[in-house]
Amino acid sequence: MTLAERKSAFIALGKFLSQFKLDNSQQQENVPLNDSFYNDMLALIELSRSHNGWYTDEQVFFALQSWADALTRENLDKWLENYNLNEIESKKVGLILAGNIPLVGFHDFLSVLITGHKALVKTSSNDQHLLPFLAKYLIAVEPKFNNNIIFTEGKLEGFDAVIATGSNNTARYFEYYFKDKPSIIRKNRNSVAILTGKETKEDLIALGEDIFRYFGLGCRNVSKLFVPKGYDFKVFFEAIFEYKDVIFYEKYANNYDYNKAVFLMSNFKLLDNEFLTLKEDTSHASPISSVFYEFYDDLEQLKERLRTEHEQIQCIVSNQLTDDSIAFGQTQKPGLLDYADNVDTIAFLSKI
Template sequence: MTLEHKKNIFVELGKFLSQFSENESTRNENVLYNDLFFNDFLDLILLSQSHNGWYTPEQVYFAVNSWAEALTEENLNQWLSAYDLKEIEPKTVGLILAGNIPLVGFHDFLSVLISGHKVLVKTSSNDQHLLPFLAKYMIAFEPELANYITFVEGKLENFDAVIATGSNNTARYFEYYFKDKPSIIRKNRNSVAVLTGKESPEDFHKLGEDIFRYFGLGCRNVSKLFVPKDYIFDPFFEGIFGHQDVIHYEKYANNYDYNKAVFLMSNFKLLDNGFLTIKEDSSYSSPISSVFYEFYKDLNDLKKRLETEKDQIQCIVSNGTIENSIPFGKTQKPELWDYADNVDTIKFLQSI
């Protein structure tokens, strides 16, 4: 398969995904193989919460829409223009995927196939259905892909390189187990927002999207705020109030009640608005339904600290205060060229 043909396969997949929306899913007669896949995918979206309680239809639709927007000819061309993929000798690349948010491993899946390699996928038990379904759609469009895509339930075997995502604890296991193979091993990371006190109500509403999308389960979700000394949080709480419906989801509400109780029993000082607690804490990783904050005195000193601790940070959100930061509301809308952990996956796949 040529690179152009592979790109076209993903463009067609993007067109398929673009039909599905939380407001109304509408069949487009120009999309191929809808007779085989449209109704089944709609059912799968609606059933996803029965497979994983965090995968509500709203969250799955958001993930699907995000990939529909990403998988365009223009985006694929812009992304891949930086690489020469003509001379790659096909290898088998194992993927060990996370399942914290819907389709979280799709970028690795896309990267392996678009670069010309074969993919051997071990899905998370928390996300076993969405990616295999999309693979079936792609194989229907191009049957030769059946020789390039394999899903396994047991341990990975007969592969040349691996990309594995997990916790800090599982990463140590991965590093030992795959020590003789070229690998990318991803660990826990968190995202932060740097506030200056000049943010608008709209900025805070968008920041709420960065905090609450996927219930805060993603590494691109903001879990830590850096705020100026003596910062007043009232505008922040007022700005995120539009996200209050998150407390109506039972699993989130249970976490909110539990974590709030643990904090209070430990005599921690909390600020609370009825669906989010915020707590002063030096850690980057806050529990679900909570965000940590820390005061800073000097912005330049904070910039130096963030650079020093960049291995713990997935992305930084600000109003342009921090160089290369992401605007409010955009953390869960990464571009194809925004790599997890800032590790260039395509460059790695070129090197194996």
């Protein structure tokens, strides 16, 4: 299969996904195989919450639209233009995927296939249905993919390299088990935001998207704020009030009640707006429904600290306070070149 054929198949998938929007899904003409797949996709979206209570319609549609936006010819060409993919010997790459947010492992799946390798996929029990359905569509569009996509529920066997995502604890197991194979092993990471007190209300509203999208379950969700001493949290709370409806989702509300109770029983001082708690803490990893914060005196010292802690951090959100800052509201809209953990997956797959 040529690179052009692989690109064309994913472009067709992007067009297929572009039809599915919250409260506005509409079947379009000139989308390949719509008669066979469109209604089944709608049914799968409706069933997603029964498979995983965090996969609400809003979150699943957002993930589908994000990939629809990414899978265009222009984006694929720009992504791959600096790689030489013409002489790659096809290998079987094992993928152990996370399931914290919908289609979180799709970039790895795409990377393996677009480089001409075979994907041996072990999905998370929390996300067992979306990716296999999209793979089925890909194979229908381009039957040559049939021998390049394998899903397994058991132990990975017969692979040449592996990309595995898990917690810090499972990463130690992965590193031992896959020590004799080329690998990318991803661990826990969190995202942080640096505030100065000069942010506009629009900046802070957008920051709410970085905090609440996918209920805060992703590594690109902001879970920690760095603020100057004397920072007025009233301004922050007023801005994020737009996200108040998050408390009406049962699983989120249960986490809010539980984590708030644990904090209070431990006599921690909290800031609270009845759907999010703020707790002063040096850790980057806050529980669902809570964001940690920490005061800083010197911005340059903070930037140096974050450089030393780069292996713990996925994204830094700010108004261009660091060289690698992401704008407010953009953490959950990564491009194809925004590699998880800053590890170039295509470069890795080009050399195995």
